[in-house]
Amino acid sequence: MKKGLNILINVLLFAVVVFLAWQVVKSIQAPIKFNKAQAERETKVVQRLIDIRNAEVLYKNANSSYTNSFDSLIAFCQTAEIPIVNIIPDPADTTFTRTINDTIGYVKVMDSIAGKRENFNINELSLVPFSEPQQKFELEAGTIKRNGIDIPVFEARTPYEVYLIGLDQQRILNAKAEKESINRYAGLKVGSMDEASTDGNWEKL
Numbered sequence: 001m002k003k004g005l006n007i008l009i010n011v012l013l014f015a016v017v018v019f020l021a022w023q024v025v026k027s028i029q030a031p032i033k034f035n036k037a038q039a040e041r042e043t044k045v046v047q048r049l050i051d052i053r054n055a056e057v058l059y060k061n062a063n064s065s066y067t068n069s070f071d072s073l074i075a076f077c078q079t080a081e082i083p084i085v086n087i088i089p090d091p092a093d094t095t096f097t098r099t100i101n102d103t104i105g106y107v108k109v110m111d112s113i114a115g116k117r118e119n120f121n122i123n124e125l126s127l128v129p130f131s132e133p134q135q136k137f138e139l140e141a142g143t144i145k146r147n148g149i150d151i152p153v154f155e156a157r158t159p160y161e162v163y164l165i166g167l168d169q170q171r172i173l174n175a176k177a178e179k180e181s182i183n184r185y186a187g188l189k190v191g192s193m194d195e196a197s198t199d200g201n202w203e204k205l
Contacts, residue, residue: 066141066154070126081106157189
């Protein structure tokens with residue numbers, strides 16, 4: 001009887017040791033798994049923000065301002081063309097400081113933004129990858145004053161909780177709190193409504 005009890009205790013102790021070891025492994029793997037999933041998602045979100053930036057810059061070149069409407073931005077990308085300009089020195093200029101801009105053709109804005117991506121869909125430009133239900137990027141546009149001059153600006157952004165949905169909620173909250181503690185945007189964004197910049201916050205790390 002005593003021998004049987006000892007065996008039972010040993011089995012229980014072994015089970016406890018295995019359980020504790022598994023908990024240690026999980027605690028080590030959890031942040032690694034979260035960070036990997038976050039990095040994979042942010043790669044696609046960043047690409048979408050880069051596409052928005054490229055579209056906004058081309059829109060501004062054509063209209064002298066940015067837009068806060070994805071409908072207008074997408075319509076522009078679907079229909080507009082941008083000139084291909086050949087810049088050559090002015091042969092009549094002996095100071096070699098003047099140039100001649102010669103438009104030699106046009107390229108569709110869509111082709112400029114899509115590049116060689118076969119699966120590119122301009123109608124998804126406003127949509128945040130991985131968001132559930134599907135959500136749009138927040139988009140603002142306007143002007144700021146610098147030295148008495150109105151300078152066009154725009155900003156597109158999406159917070160952690162939108163594109164990291166479905167991952168460890170506590171780690172999302174921790175990441176958000178960490179950014180907010182240093183007055184940084186808790187998510188991904190491109191452009192700024194406070195300064196004349198088209199940089200993405202992932203480029204300022």
